[in-house]
Amino acid sequence: MAPQLRTLEAREWDTWYRTLERAFGGPPTPPEARGLWQSLTEHDRSVGAWDGDECVGTSGAFSLRLSVPGAALVDTAGVTRVSVAATHRRRGLMTTMMRRQLDDVRQRGEPLAALVASEPDIYGRFGYGMATQQLSTTIDTARVRLEVPAGTGTDGVRLRYADPVAALTACEAVYAGQVTGRPGMPARPRGWERLAVLAPQGGGDGGSPLQCVVAERDGATVGYARFHNTPQWDVSGARGMIVLRDLEAGDPGGYAALWRFLFEIDLTSTLVAQNRPVDDAWQHLVSDVRRCERQLRDGLFVRLVxxxxxxxxxxxxxxxxxxxxxxxxxxxxxxxxxxxxxxxxxxxxxxxxxxxxxxxxxxxxxxxxxxxxxxxxxxxxxxxxxxxxxxxxxxxxxxxxxxxxxxxxxx
Structure with a gap:
């Protein structure tokens, strides 16, 4: 018999999520992150495929509002947690789950569905198209300077270290202020801001716990950067690496001050940023863009429902x-x-x-x-x-x- 699809019940979440983890491989999700994802799960939008008592497929969606050109926020199904057990491939199970999900999205009156694709080849046949890209870079800060033009407004900016969790409210307000100015950014529902401070310690490479620096002007937070500092040494001295997790700023002065800070951290010579907009302004402030190894990859896939x-x-x-x-x-x-x-x-x-x-x-x-x-x-x-x-x-x-x-x- 073909696996049966049914809406996820709260008591089934652990089994459902273990099916997802097994499909994607790797170590189990850390307990804190697992607990947060469980709390964010919308059970009425999550589906399990069951072969008898065994969960062999998963899919879900978050109720998001996505920024689009013109500064509007559009109701969007944030498609997530899609997997099929390796024992049940090539049986049409993925297509069946996508059919059910898009019918549900339409019934809910959401014009859009969107996802981040583990394998882009899968989703084109269901009408999803690559609508955003992301820029990654590895910058040799020992040889590349960040040059801030006069009049940018950095003089009035104060930078200070802050506890990443304690600063969440102020940082999230900065993020929220940027959403409608750039299409593709979701207005984060309550609780989602906590995901930003669940980054792995040191990015999983022996670095520092997550650090946060906030930019303030006249006592108000106008920007922030969250990052890890990974110390490295060789015979010539310190060659540490900064791994940037996220950076947002509400004005050019705060933005430039934060990037300059990252370039000038003592005992470091490499700055890595793994997901930035393709038109990120730092590219016009560096002294030698060729020494900023840049790479593009796909970002958000969108489906017009x-x-x-x-x-x-x-x-x-x-x-x-x-x-x-x-x-x-x-x-x-x-x-x-x-x-x-x-x-x-x-x-x-x-x-x-x-x-x-x-x-x-x-x-x-x-x-x-x-x-x-x-x-x-x-x-x-x-x-x-x-x-x-x-x-x-x-x-x-x-x-x-x-x-x-x-x-x-x-x-």
Missing amino acids: DVGAALEARAYRTPVEVVFEVEDAFCPWNEGRWQLVGDAHGASCTRTRAPADVTLPVRTLACAYLGGVSLTALARAGLAGELKGGTLARASSAFGNEAAPWLPHSF
Whole structure:
């Protein structure tokens, strides 16, 4: 018999979570982190696949609000905890769970679903497209300087060490102030701020416990950085490494002061940042960008569950009027022609019988949705077709956004 899907009950959580841990491998989740994830689990949005008494598959979702272009926060299913036991692969179980989940998301009236993919190849067939990227860097701070321009406002900034837990409220207020300015950032529900202080001690490499430095102006917290300091020595002396976990600041002065601090910590010569926006401003402040080893990788994958509602929920950088012919075999309610009319103040997107200007699969719309991937680039890859000259370029310009979209953490 095929495994049976059912909504997770609280008493089943440990078994369900052990199934997930086994599928992903590695050591068990530390008790504090495990307890926090258990408290954040939305049981009515979590599903287990059961083969008799054995849990052989898991999936879940968080009720999130995701920032989109135009500073709106859109109800989004944060897809998470998806796994299939190695004993039950190639039986369609993943497809069955995705079918059930997207039907549920639609019923809840959430225009979007989003996830961080363990294997990107899996989710494209369900209509998810890569909508954000993340920048990682390893900087040789012994040879690279951070040069802060005059007038940036660092003179009025005071930096001080703070207990990471005690400073959570002030730091979370800084984070919340940044959300609507950058698409892809989730407005964190209560309790989620605690995840930031559960980072492994020293990043799992013999470093310090998590450290926190806050930037203050006139007594108010305007920024923070959380990091580990890993001491290293060789015959030439100290060669310590700073591993940055997260940094947010509400103004250029606080931002520059925090980055300068990280560059100048005594006994260190390497700064590692593993998830930053692709347009992060430090890249324009360094003396030698070539000695800042930079690497891009995929970030957030987005799925338009309701094409009309999703396209209406965001604003557009330039005025746009276009008819999309959308292909969506997995969520057929999205198929057909949609007329989008929008600008910087809002949009409408309705069914139409008018001739299509652009044809594309829903995955292409998902890639472009947050403004980080251009429709013209996707068309050059063969992922969109223009039927009326000039409409694709105008739509591509409208979908763009001033700030690159970015997901600061997984979920």
